[in-house]
Amino acid sequence: MFESAELGHSIDNKTFRKEVEALRVELLNVQFELREAGKFPVMLLISGVDGGGKSETINQLYEWLDPRFLSTLAFSEPTDEERDRPHMWRYWRSLPPKGRIGVFAGSWYSSPIADRIDGKLTADETDHEMARINRFEGMLANEGALVLKFWFHLSKKAQRARFEKLESDPRTAWRVTKESWSRLKTHDELIDVAGHVLRITNTPWAPWIVVDGSDDNYRNLRVGKALLEALKYRLANDTPQHYPVAPPIPPRIDGRDVLTALDLSKQIEKDTYERQLAKWQGRLSELVRHPKFRNRALVLAFEGSDAAGKGGAIRRVTAAIDARQFQIVPVAAPTDEERAQPYLWRFWRHVPRKGRITIFDRTWYGRVLVERVEGFCAEADWLRAYAEINDFEHALDVAGVIVVKFWLQIDADEQLRRFNEREATDFKRFKITEEDWRNRDKWDAYREAVCDMVDRTSTGQAPWTLVEANDKKHARIKVLKTVCQRLEKELGL
Amino acid sequence: MFESAELGHSIDNKTFRKEVEALRVELLNVQFELREAGKFPVMLLISGVDGGGKSETINQLYEWLDPRFLSTLAFSEPTDEERDRPHMWRYWRSLPPKGRIGVFAGSWYSSPIADRIDGKLTADETDHEMARINRFEGMLANEGALVLKFWFHLSKKAQRARFEKLESDPRTAWRVTKESWSRLKTHDELIDVAGHVLRITNTPWAPWIVVDGSDDNYRNLRVGKALLEALKYRLANDTPQHYPVAPPIPPRIDGRDVLTALDLSKQIEKDTYERQLAKWQGRLSELVRHPKFRNRALVLAFEGSDAAGKGGAIRRVTAAIDARQFQIVPVAAPTDEERAQPYLWRFWRHVPRKGRITIFDRTWYGRVLVERVEGFCAEADWLRAYAEINDFEHALDVAGVIVVKFWLQIDADEQLRRFNEREATDFKRFKITEEDWRNRDKWDAYREAVCDMVDRTSTGQAPWTLVEANDKKHARIKVLKTVCQRLEKELGL
The missing domain is CATH 3.40.50.300 (P-loop containing nucleotide triphosphate hydrolases)
Structure with missing residues (x-):
């Protein structure tokens, strides 16, 4: 799952700038088409290893796209209104409407992965939860949504290097917290759990795109291009790919059904x-x-x-x-x-x-x-x-x-x-x-x-x-x- | 303010049933017209002394009206999402849309009145808050809303009698709590504060209707008829009464204004x-x-x-x-x-x-x-x-x-x-x-x-x-x- 993301991808600044010039114009154009058509929403899930560049890439997207039609949905501790309802309620209320792009910084994957690492979910429970997520995303896809799921990967070594680099710069030192270092300790567990989760939620209608998180240029360009291609394809192909639905309903072969079985003469005084x-x-x-x-x-x-x-x-x-x-x-x-x-x-x-x-x-x-x-x-x-x-x-x-x-x-x-x-x-x-x-x-x-x-x-x-x-x-x-x-x-x- | 409400109004069951028969048909008809027209919302504030019959009357309205187009907005402790925002936010998010009737069980009056009694607001602060409420309700009225404010009054003696009656019936005993009895103790303060509040928020665009709360038949009929008449009047008179707005803006008499004063040649390298x-x-x-x-x-x-x-x-x-x-x-x-x-x-x-x-x-x-x-x-x-x-x-x-x-x-x-x-x-x-x-x-x-x-x-x-x-x-x-x-x-x- 993560092999390609550990090959050490990187893109030099000159190439990056050149590529971005064309990419940005194209992205703005497809975003405009998306908005004009108003036919489907885009959900961009940005997940991955801590320090893998999630917020950097999200901020980069704001530079490339028209930020007025972009929303970032962040999910920290649920509010009491959210805790009082089914756990998916907070995601439903945050779904971007047709024509808009919603960036999920944290998503329906966050809690199950964390809970599995902490031992709050058994392997079986995790699989059940993933099956539910697959159906949820299948529903989104069938409703027309373009669901793009990114996982930013870092090897343990790369994660440590990243934290050290962030800490050494006074402008970014605040981003490395005690939690960051404790996440480094559970890096192996995360890779285990995430590897499993990604594998069973890697559906045709909402596949994962695993990206090497260590190089900013590479990671941002990869996401930008993936978004562009997916949007272009989806705008050109009007009907989304339906994921398999149930076969049509077989006809009844006698006259009996649950309604004929009702005794409509029932009454009371x-x-x-x-x-x-x-x-x-x-x-x-x-x-x-x-x-x-x-x-x-x-x-x-x-x-x-x-x-x-x-x-x-x-x-x-x-x-x-x-x-x-x-x-x-x-x-x-x-x-x-x-x-x-x-x-x-x-x-x-x-x-x-x-x-x-x-x-x-x-x-x-x-x-x-x-x-x-x-x-x-x-x-x-x-x-x-x-x-x-x-x-x-x-x-x-x-x-x-x-x-x-x-x-x-x-x-x-x-x-x-x-x-x-x-x-x-x-x-x-x-x-x-x-x-x-x-x-x-x-x-x-x-x-x-x-x-x-x-x-x-x-x-x-x-x-x-x-x-x-x-x-x-x-x-x-x-x-x-x-x-x-x-x-x-x-x-x- | 409360004199008429202490005269001992009451309506016998026979008269009540006869009146209700006609009232209900009329109410359903105007509610239907309200919904069809979809031009303005109705806000019904039900306030008053504890034990004055607020919830009984609200439940009565559900019997008389089509409950599907009626919402009751109840405000207990604010949620954390509400506490994190201006205090009027919870009322704004609950406003009924055009064509519907929203019943406010508790409203923007509840906290100021309670806070004044507890000494958390000075007399001056209370008056400022009331001035703000007057402007808020004026805005609602100008936006077309029909705002009806009811205050259910009980004398101290009547309040005690009410609690005793409720307590004596096992079906209603649960409604009398420790808080109820402690409210009886502050009855005089409530009447003082409420009298003042009602007086200064008794505006032409959202006047108070003070109702004797001691007799169920009388109180319910009074509210039902007031609602009916207000709705009929408002449906027949298309434009709401605007409350006074500022006079038109006087023309400027020299060529100078804040825009001409700008130096648009300003630039930086x-x-x-x-x-x-x-x-x-x-x-x-x-x-x-x-x-x-x-x-x-x-x-x-x-x-x-x-x-x-x-x-x-x-x-x-x-x-x-x-x-x-x-x-x-x-x-x-x-x-x-x-x-x-x-x-x-x-x-x-x-x-x-x-x-x-x-x-x-x-x-x-x-x-x-x-x-x-x-x-x-x-x-x-x-x-x-x-x-x-x-x-x-x-x-x-x-x-x-x-x-x-x-x-x-x-x-x-x-x-x-x-x-x-x-x-x-x-x-x-x-x-x-x-x-x-x-x-x-x-x-x-x-x-x-x-x-x-x-x-x-x-x-x-x-x-x-x-x-x-x-x-x-x-x-x-x-x-x-x-x-x-x-x-x-x-x-x-």
Whole structure:
């Protein structure tokens, strides 16, 4: 992995200056094209051995590129807002939007590598983490991002020489700290761990570029040229290379599916409803105030046919919770800031802090429901979404966020009845649109999409609860009861 | 202030239910209109005596309104990201966008009132803070926001009765804490302080509505109806009431102004430039790494004629700073999320944390420059902007953020020369657009706007530095030197 980086590459100043002259013009031109096109972001990960010239190269990039459209994302100790959420949240919130270049000084590799060296992660855990990173970067690549990962290598000898040189110059002496020298001591371990990490994350969609860090001219030029070539290629080849997605979904061969299996005639009487409602709302109110919940969080995901009663069910849930503890996120068309980011970004930004609750009225499943059925995204995009969604929910779960997902199902007759009722009721009239009527025509396509969604995303820690919703009372009680029982289980009560 | 709220208002359940039936339909309708129009946000401040029913009323609003377009903003202890920035930053980041209702459970009044009671603020300081709040709310009102402020009052006797009632019911006993009882002890002080605060913040554009908090029905109905009437009125009357802005700017009566006073022939030799550049960049590099800077932050604001050399000056500054310490914000057209907020919101979101630097390439002064000259906003809007900008920069200053502002001035001949040069240079061609040529025709109008800007916003702690920029070398050194000298002064070095 690091052999070529120890050959002693170097470039003299004269050659460097000559090369840079042409390089800079080209870099400014492609950066301008990148910005004008606004079609994809560039993520530049600058990693490597301490003293390997990371900050020098980043600063060099600022000289070569238009610094106004360059951001450096630095990650030191997480803030309390970050610590209260899944560990990838801080990276999601920092992703550069389309058209911009984000330089990651430190990245999602930093903690796993450090933790492995310190023995906080086992070899197996490290590999699991790397598998997760591979999928994350695969998602970024599929969303169009150009991901370039650099590792600046130094042999132990070269690292020592570098520290000594920095220390000898009063202008740079401040950069060598006690930590630097202690890093020299763990140089061998770092090379071991990094070698392994780089090897298993050296994917076709986000390969590593290992660079000899000892010579400033060589290192900077290597990075500058690699960036230039990658950008030129990507700008000339409109569609990114998709990394393999799942094969298309095989058709069902009998008429049975999870929706036909539902008994939509289920209902409960008004009296029972009132009693049950009071019971489960009371219970929910206790559960979200339980001391054990302070270290967890809750995400409620509501999907369902139009007019299936999502809003009504949500109200019965929120009525039991103090308004300061939850937020409802109604999912509509993305804003332009959201469109400039990977699909899941607009959901990541609403991930609740510890002790808080986010309720999504329609969710990230839009991709495999409406976007699939209406053809708003390519087949490859919704096919890969299942795995990306499972990864997202897994990340929530690992961080202690409890994910509860509901699909509210009504039949076509009941839907028609409700549409007509809504049109006739003054304050409900805004709930029904042209689009709702059009969607009815695609009843079977939606049904198919829902069944596939349940098959592919009803996972152990984030199972779907299918709710028979022809009777609103039954549906509301089932939702409340499910939330409560799940909370009890998760909190061990 | 509180007399009417102690008369013992109450509404029986039957009347309440009857009133609510009609109220709810009306509320849902106006909320829908609000959302459809998407023209202004609603800010509902719910404040008052502990036990006065704040959370009960907020939860009631969730029952009456469509909860999906309602957000509750709760402010407990500030997070470290918030503590590292001006104290109003947490409120700015929480402002509801146009079309939505934000309920503030706790607001910018909470700390000043608590601090006054604890003796952390003197009477004078409290009044200053209230004056600031009045201007802040005036800005919100002028930006179109509907600001409704409620104060839920309870007499001491009623407060005690309330706590006792809550404690006697196992479902609500948890809400009465040690703090509640200690608040009862300071009831008189609270009424004193709040009475004063409410009186001086009882502005025509954001008046207080004091409500008797002791009866749930009365209190909820009062808030619901007040919200309904305010929304109906505001939806029917398109333009908000502007609160008084400054009178138009009197014309200058001789030919002299701050720009004509500049000696644009100033220049320095290449040798001197190289020496000075190294000197000031070295100094800047030390200053931003100085331990004393860790508790401060720096905002650099760059404005100037087209082609005046802002970009070049910025590069000479950033070359001296580690990329992990600064962000450059190029100010272009606002995103739709930014357009849904008050004008200054898109600058507030980039306010640096302690120890960090934000460099704005074009700034909040766009309002009194391009927007004024091109007629993109009404005269009243840019006239009031001077004061709002001064308030913004004052808030930064109070929080320890050092604000340094540059206007780079070139003459018309030099600009023409640079435009032609840019068009001829490959990698600079994207720097020149049709718009740049058009702006040249408005040279005098821009000149006028710049002079007025300097007259009205060059304040003690955020003065303008006018930079003679016909000679780029002179301009860059002046910028670097100004930043260094300001830092030295502020850090006491």
